[in-house]
Amino acid sequence: IHVNISAEIIKCPQFVRALTIAIVIVCSKPNHSYEDFFDHVHVKLLTCYIRSEPLPEPEIQAREVQCLYGIQIMSAALEHPGGMVLRLFHKLYQDSVISKESFELWKKEDEFKAGFDEDLETKTMAVVVLISFFLSLA
Template sequence: MSRVVCDSFFYVIEKKQHYRLKTGLLFANLLRSEKIQLNDYINGLKEVLPQADDLKIDIPKIWDCLAELLVDVICEEVLPLRELHSCCHVLIEQKQADKLLAPLFKLMVSRKGPMFLSSIWKQSNLRVEDFVSDNVTAGFIQDNQLEFLVGGKIKMSFEEMQEALCKVISTSSEIDSISNWISSNIEGQLKENTFIRALATAITIVSLDNKSKLSLSKLTAFQKLITLYVDNDSNKEMQYLYAIQTLINKMEHPQGLLLQICNCLYDMGVISEESFLAWEKDEDPAEQAGKGVALKQLTSFFTQLKENDEDEEDEGSASGN
C-alpha cells in the first residue's frame, strides 16, 4: 500500500493542479475510512519527499505540486503535523523543508483560515525551528506571514472573519461567550472597519430563515451584541449599513428583506436616525454598488424618518411658543 501512495504521487505530479488536488482528497478519504493505514501512507511519502530536490530540475514548481497533494490530508486531520515532520527528515537535513512548508501552509490558510493552522500547530507541539534552520526562521515567518505560529495575533481577511463569526454566533447564544471569543481571536482588528462589517454580515446571515427571509426574533436577540461593538459610534453605524448594503446586493435584493432589516435595527435603537440619513446621502464612489436599488426599496422607510423629524420640529416649535 505504501507503493500505491508513492506511485500515485509520481503519476500525477506533472499533471494539472486539478488531478493533484483530487488525488490528495482521495488519500484523505482513504485514510479516514482506514482503507489505507497511516503508516503505509507515511512510508509512501517518505519515498517521495527525498526525491523532490532532484525533481525540481524537470518540475520547477515541485514544492507547489507536493503541497497540493498534501493539503487535504492535513486539513482533514488524517495526517498530523508531527507525522509530517517525521516524513520531512531528509528535507530538513537538506535544508529544503521550508520550501515545502511555505506553499503548504499558504494553501491551508486559504482553505481553512489561519485559526485552523494555528490550532493544529499548537496541538503538534512543534516549533518552526524543527523544520527550518535557526538563521532563516525569522525570514521564513515574516515572508509567509506566519507570525501567529510564534505567538503573534492572527490577521484575518474579511471573508475569514465573517465565516468564523458566523460559526461562533450561530452556535452560542451567550453574549459573554461570543465576546470572549472575539477578544481572543480578533483583538488586534477590533478597531478596523473590517471587523464591524464582518460582524454585521455574520449577524444578518445567521438571522435569516431559508436564506432570504428575516427572522425578527433572531435579529432582535443580537441587540446587545450589536450595541456592544457599535456603541453609538457614527462611523461604526455607517460601516454596519455598508455591510448590509453589500450583502443584500450579493443576494440580488430579495423583495422586502432590506426594509425589514432596517426597520428592526431602527426599532432596536442600534443604528441612529442620523446614521441612516447620512448613509442615504453618502456618495462615496467605493460604496455605491447596489445603493440605488437599496434606496428604492427603502423609500417608505426614509419617508417615515423624515416625517418623524418634521413632527419633532413642529412639537419643538409649539413648546417654544
C-alpha cells in the same frame, strides 16, 4: 470574538461591517423571514461593538454606517431578496442600534470606504426600496 480578533481590528469601524455580514449569513436560511433577523442576541452584539467604549459621536456614527453597508452588501450578495433591507433597517432603528443621523449619513454617502469598491447600483437599489423608511424618519 475578543479571543480570536485583536482589539486593534475591533476598534476599526469596518469591523462592524464584517460583524453585520457574519450575522446576516448566520441568519440566512432558505425561505427564512427577515423579521427574525437580528434577534435580541444579535442586537446586543451589534450594540456592544458599535458602542464598545465611550466614543465621540462621529466615531459611533461611522460604526453605525458600516453596519448599514454590511446589510447593503449582503442584500446584493443575496440578489436583493424582497423586503430584507427594509425590515432590517426598521429593526435596527426600532431597537435603537442605529441613529436617525447615521441612516441619513449612509443615504448621502456616494461610495464605500476601505476595501469594498462596489458600484453605486447596489446603493441606488437599496435607497429606492427604502423610500418609505426615510419618509418615516422625517
